[in-house]
Amino acid sequence: MAAGASLIAQLQAIVGREHVLAAPADLVSYSYDAAPGNVMPSCVVLPRTAEEVSRILVLANDLNVPVIPRGSGTNLSGGTIPVEGALILATSRFDRILEINEGNLSATAEPGVLLGDFHAAVEARRLFYPPDPASARIASLGGTVAEGAGGLRCVKYGTTKDYILGLEVVLPTGEVIQTGGVTVKNRSGYDLTHLMVGSEGTLGVVTRITCRLVPLPAAHQTCMAAYDSIQRAAETVSAIIRRRIVPAALEMMDHHSILAVEAFRPSGLPRDAEAVLLIEVDGAPAEVESDFKLVLEACREGGATSVRVAQDEAEREVLWGARRAHYPALSRAAPTVLVEDMTVPRESLPEMVARVREAARRRGLELGLAAHAGDGNIHPDILTDQRDPELMARSHALLEDFIRAAIDLKGTLTGEHGVGSLKAPYLPWLYGEAGVGALRAIKRALDPNNILNPGKVLV
Ligand SMILES: Cc1cc2nc3c(=O)[nH]c(=O)nc-3n(C[C@H](O)[C@H](O)[C@H](O)COP(=O)(O)OP(=O)(O)OC[C@H]3O[C@@H](n4cnc5c(N)ncnc54)[C@H](O)[C@@H]3O)c2cc1C
Structure with a gap:
């Protein structure tokens, strides 16, 4: 209209x-x-x-x-x-990085700055802002804050919420407020900063962001391990975690995803593998060396058919580029892709993988499966076509199977992509009516006329 x-x-x-x-x-x-x-x-x-x-x-x-x-x-x-x-x-005109404070290890920027540009600016000072959704080059800083985005490096570094110190927010009724501040510690009043992070544009418009930075890791090592069984790949993830290693990134892609990525952006992934793990460790050089040895050992003991170690920065970029290409590659492989985002406790990842594959088989649907495996965050993306109502109904039924499986395994329905309108009907499955009622009470208090992003998160 x-x-x-x-x-x-x-x-x-x-x-x-x-x-x-x-x-x-x-x-x-x-x-x-x-x-x-x-x-x-x-x-x-x-x-x-x-x-x-x-x-x-x-x-x-x-x-x-x-x-x-x-x-x-x-x-x-x-x-x-x-x-x-x-x-x-x-928010695209809010495009300035206002301060990178090397004395306080913090930065302040406007929401329209692209996350990739923000990464480059802080890394030029040998500082590091770890949140790294695969869309980093094009996503806005404000969007990632409002979405509480995760990405490839959460297994070691946490998600966006772990880095936000303070926000300037315009409330739905027009008042401009400051939440949090620039300090590492802050116990003054309710934690509105972390209410706003991940609120998906339903509780306020973020107009300025102050975040915590950490030193840029001095060294890293990256490898790709190939498997002839996705279950063995998933079990290797638990084996790595059990060895008390926390990689900077621990990602998985299944056979379908490997083929889609190779068709879209040839990266030398093994086309005959049932799954690959992409693993990076970072930190001080000595720590990286010993952790990486243990990672390679875990991959081999876990039944990897081959392990490719990135020999230089260019090869490392090729491997991570392949992982980042997962979603665009699948978008080429099917007219519509329902990107899923359930997260389960890490030790339940092999069981979750088995359940989603069995559910897809039962419903007669194809998946491209990738996972931020080290976080237990699984993306069983459903290849479908929104022009076909019967196929879409089956796809939504499959999505519901996934959500039930995740909840059954003590997981959650979204680890990083947010609820939006797609998952809003399922929130009561997770929290029950009383839990969702508490969320509604917050929304009503801040947005009495329900004008800010209605129908998202809460229906
Ligand atoms: C190829 C691809 C790969 C991806 N990979 C990952 C991944 O690995 N991990 C991950 O977590 N996510 C991933 N995502 C999704 C991710 O959620 C978004 O990329 C990002 O977090 C949103 O940024 P955006 O600027 O596009 O926000 P938008 O999509 O524009 O908005 C996201 C939400 O935030 C709200 N919003 C936006 N700006 C503001 C603001 N200033 N104030 C208040 N509300 C606001 C919007 O209303 C909306 O609800 C991926 C997406 C793609 C397309």
Whole structure:
């Protein structure tokens, strides 16, 4: 539904004429994200300051217009797909890194900075911001904060929530608040910072981010181990963890994924393998050397048919590039990909792998399976086609099988991609009505008119 002339004029008065998009051709690319589905927004507004965001939200409350905050739109859970009549509030003009503080090991930046650019800026000072979703080159810092993103390096370093010290947030009713601060410790009041991290644009618009940095690791070693059984690969993951090694990254890809990646971006993955593990250890040189020896030992004892050690930085990049290409490669292999994100306790990974494969076989559906295996975070991505209603119904039934299996194994329905609109109906399965009721009470208190990203997280 197109926005009325009066709304457009009032938005233009706030941000300037050129920062409101309303022509249908300009709106199309804001009508979808990386999850299936699309709805045209009524218009797109591109503010530059927290004060402008505040005025937009006050106006939206007055006119009862839903507002969808949007970074790069790479989320996989439908978090930025508009609802009918909604306007998109895009953060791309908030694009400055404001400070990298080497004395405090912290940085402050605006939400529209691309995560890859942020990584490069801090790494140029030999500092490190570990959160590393495979979409890092294109995802916005604000989007990863609102999504509580994870990625490849969580097994050792944790997720986005472990790095955020403070935020500037515009509440749904327009008040600009500061949560947390710049200190490592902070016990002043309720922890609103970590309420906002992962709130998926439903509780406020993040306009400034202060995060913790750590020293850039001095050394790393990377390898790829191939297996003729995915179960053996999954069991090796537990064997590595049991040896008290915490790799920087411990990833798995199944046969289907290997073939899809090789067709999309040939990287020398073994096409005949049933699964590969990609493993990196980092830290001080001596520690890296001894940990890497134990990793290679665990891979061989776990039945690896071959192990390839990256000989230089270029080969390391090829291996990680292959893992990052997993989702784009699958998108080439099927018209629609339902990207799944269940997480189970790490020792239950082999059992979860067995259950998702058996469920897919029973439903007659194909999977491309990858996992941030060291975290117990499994991506059994369903290859499907949203133009075929029967196939989609079966795909959703399979998704429900996965969620039931994860909950049964004491896991959770999303480890990093968020609830969005895709998983919102299943939240009560995890927390029960009372648990979801507590989430609703928070949403009502902060957003009494339900204008900020309605229908996401909570239905
Ligand atoms: C190829 C690919 C690989 C991926 N790999 C991973 C991975 O390994 N690990 C992982 O965790 N995720 C992964 N993701 C998904 C990941 O969630 C997103 O890439 C990222 O976290 C979102 O950033 P974005 O800028 O695209 O945010 P968007 O998609 O624009 O928004 C995400 C959510 O945050 C909200 N939002 C955005 N900006 C703000 C703001 N400033 N204030 C308040 N709310 C806001 C939106 O409303 C939405 O709900 C992948 C996605 C792709 C496409």
